[in-house]
Amino acid sequence: MSINLQKVIIAVCAAATVSAGFAARTEGAKLHRFSTTIEKERPQLNEETKRLIASYRRDPSEANRSALRKQVGINYDKVLDRKKAKLEELKRTARHASKIQEMQEIVDEMVQNREARIDQSMRRFSDPRFRPGARYADGGYLPVLGASWNVSIAYTPVTNEDYAQFLKATGRKAPKDWDNGAMPAGKGRHPVVNVSYDDASAYCQWLSLQDRKAVYRLPTEEEWEFAAGHMPKDADFNCGERNGTSPVDAHAATSGACGAIDMWGNCWEWTSSSVEVSKAVAHGKTVMAVKGGSWRSPRTSCRTERKGEGRESSFAFSDVGFRVVREG
Template structure:
């Protein structure tokens, strides 16, 4: 597949023609105004869209069917560069992993860019952030309890987790429990869109590993595991950024408020049928909900964490 080295109004016009869309349809597809598209096309080679729009155009082209890409290539010709010469892509798995300097958790960078969000794959821009590679484990959560005296999960005996669950995600935590941990750790709960981007990548994958429905790549009801599993078990199910358990194992609290007193949950759990675990799907619960299949992970804005690491 070929990609555009630098978008101008001429390539924008060619892409719209190749997709056989009206101005209105193309503007809606990119999530910008018809007037903006019209201005680009009129200016031709004399105008370049902003980086956020360049990224949206890259994504639009990459997700086009082969016939559309062939029409586009015919229209623009030497404006293209082959993928082997420099197509932008997500960094290789694990290449941007760091340890959070305060709590030591493994995090990975999700670069700032447009990604395709929700069931309808709407282009959305998000700035760069780091996200926990794994859900917060019982062992990690116990450090928070020891430091703060926060109430332990209800199934822990004498305030301690069973040793065999040390590397399993913590459960029986309310949204307020999760938010309290995040604040203590110098982090935050992810927004629903941050979580989804980390799970799907930029190009609208249905699942973290791609578009094939493969329940064996995650801990869901169909597999009959019947409980949580270690946070690093499902290596073949990692996301394009190398993030684990974005399908199954535990539902994960997000910071996004769906309505007063309710927050979004993402990812499905060991109790969930596979078709409920699609990262683009919506789910929410009361902030006070506390169950054996619900946990969380955290994020940090990229500039904040990088300042901590370099300071």
């Protein structure tokens, strides 16, 4: 096997949804205070899966694709079986029903989305951008493997420092937690929050005008999920542990499947996908999906696969920021 092919396999393994994404092992991972169901160990891709990935990369035939997909399914089901076993253990030993409910939600989601999760992994495997160095940032943006070929995502959420440049150039109104238009002291590297979906979209349009060679926009929910991948079991991030945001690189050892950081916790992130809600809830308002959880979220709410979380697009929230994708 060539050295380049071995490097590609390493990149594939890091990005695969069912292999728990890409993250450095963090022994001191801060689990949400109400959570005892998060396993710290991270499963390794076995040799058979690596062999099938190599075969598929050499010859992307239907036979090789089917063999790889079957193995990915086997790996997924092993993880699911461990979760089910943990659920049964909690039913016997847990003192609080909330712990059982937490694991039940994880198991239910894995069962419901099995085929979609496996398909996501396969789309990453077949992405032509799988190559050595594919996870290195180009101008602060990383390829979103599995999405359209020209889509990349920002390494971090937009920070207060970034947003201040936008405000200076456009004269747009500052977030409500800024004092007389000045960013909060000492929080330049924190994600900007208290910005509406409309504010975030305006920021993207401003970036597009600066570049003129690419289009900048908010990610769709699917693109965000491809970028994040499955949340690593030992992921370390800001949730349920402090009253407010932290610097975007405070937990840089934990990264998403694409290599971006601060994907989980700290602040929810706007997407361009709408959320279906009843008319009684929406009152004619547009509700947009947000992803990743925040500093005030339970750990399970931060999981990539969590669906249905949304905010009204015209409102701003103290726990919602955004991240930009570049197309082109």
